[in-house]
Every structure is written in C-alpha cells, then in structure tokens.
C-alpha cells in the first residue's frame with residue numbers, strides 16, 4: 420500500500436462513526452506487535468471482527484494463510500478496496516458479527532484465531548459469543564478498553580472481578596499482554612486500551628456449563644448478599660441445604676460470591692446439581 424491510510428480515508432470522504440466504535444490503528448509498530456502477540460502462525464486462519472480501514476487486516480494477511488474480516492459499515496468498502504489491494508488471502512464480509520451463526524460459519528474452517536481491535540460498544544457480547552459458542556476457535560487476541568481488560572483478567576476477591584471474569588475462565592486462560600495509550604488511535608478515544616490474550620482449552624473443568632453460568636450469575640447478581648442467601652433465592656434450596664452445599668465445597672458460610680475462584684464456582688455448581 421503506497422498511500423498513507425489517513426490520506427485514503429480523506430480521499431474516500433470517509434467520516435468516522437463514533438457509535439460503531441471506530442477508533443482505527445495506524446501505528447505500524449502497534450500493528451506488528453498485535454500480530455506477533457496473537458500467536459497466529461503462517462498456516463493459520465484468522466478471523467477479524469471490525470476491519471475498519473484494513474490496517475490490522477493487512478498486517479495479519481502478510482503473516483497468516485487466510486484472513487476473514489467482518490465489518491458492519493459498508494461505507495468502508497471503497498477504502499478497503501485500496502488498502503487491501505494486492506492481497507489474495509483476505510475476505511471482507513460486510514456483516515454484523517453478532518448476527519453470524521457461528522456453527523454454520525465454522526463448518527468450512529478447521530480451526531482459527533480471532534484477532535481484533537474490538538468496537539468498544541459491543542466488546543462484552545462479542546467476547547461472550549466466542550467464549551460460549553465457538554468450537555473451533557483456538558484463542559483470541561483482542562484490543563479492549565483498559566478497564567474491561569482489567570475485569571477480564573481480574574483475580575477473585577478484587578473489585579474488578581465479576582461474572583464475565585468467571586465466565587471467561589471456564590474456557591480460557593486470559594492475560595493482559597500489552598497496554599496501549601489512547602494517543603495511538605485515530606480518532607483518539609477518551610480512555611486507554613489493552614490487548615488481552617485468551618488461550619482456549621486452558622479453562623477449568625466443569626460437568627454442566629449452563630449450570631456454572633447460572634451459579635456465577637446468581638453469585639454476582641446480588642453482590643452485597645452472602646452466597647448462602649443468593650443460593651436460597653436463585654436455586655429454591657432451603658437455608659439448611661444451602662449451608663450443606665457450601666460446607667461440602669469447603670466454602671465459608673459467610674462468604675460472598677465475589678470471593679470465589681472459578682474453580683470454586685465449578686465445584687459449587689457440581690454439588691448444587693445434586694440438590695436441584
């Protein structure tokens with residue numbers, strides 16, 4: 420690509436849509452660093468969510484075998500025609516990724532990584548869709564707002580720890596691999612970002628994932644109540660049964676849900692199963 424991306428955007432008369440989370444990356448060092456951190460190798464397929472002006476798409480396509488990039492904003496088509504010209508291993512799909520049927524989409528792929536600078540307004544639903552429903556995804560390497568990154572990777576008992584942390588831990592090991600200042604985006608957002616890496620297949624073992632989800636949501640639904648109260652209210656067990664369940668799991672009767680590790684949520688859901 421000969422011409423600078425900002426010039427191409429201007430020449431195509433593109434106007435940024437804040438409501439679509441359009442904060443693009445143009446910094447070359449940042450682009451190569453995301454590609455390297457993703458762990459995707461030459462023979463891999465990568466799915467990108469939010470092609471934008473195609474800068475990350477291009478950097479990925481120069482390394483991996485195939486890139487499938489989803490973009491909801493069709494007005495980026497003329498920009499992408501120029502920024503992705505000459506690349507034969509890129510497919511741009513103009514679709515809302517939240518509406519994609521993952522089962523159907525995965526049929527033609529053996530496995531894939533997701534690498535993306537995610538649109539901030541839908542970060543959580545996008546991540547949860549992949550964590551809960553993907554079967555062939557090997558991992559994610561995603562740029563998110565720093566505050567979200569801290570939540571995704573929080574330890575039990577901290578203020579950042581929440582239902583989303585425990586849900587992601589079921590499927591993946593998550594870590595912050597890079598902090599990124601807001602000055603590196605165009606246009607510049609109000610907050611800093613961070614790149615989070617999810618390694619799928621390194622989560623915790625649980626016999627009933629939907630029940631685990633219900634337990635986690637019950638525990639965090641009323642954060643200020645004790646776990647015992649939340650179990651009584653959400654699972655229709657008696658107070659005595661709730662105490663029995665907690666004792667069987669070796670959990671303090673006065674504990675609040677937010678202090679439990681994902682592994683403790685897993686053993687709690689396995690024991691609750693015997694009572695409901």
Ligand code: SAM
Nearest residue numbers: 439442443444469470471490491515516536538
């Ligand atoms: N990858 C580009 C980059 O790093 O410069 C763009 C990243 S920008 C933060 C997010 C992009 O996602 C925007 O281009 C936006 O239009 C697109 N987008 C927003 N919601 C989307 C959705 N539901 N599905 C697919 N793309 C979406």
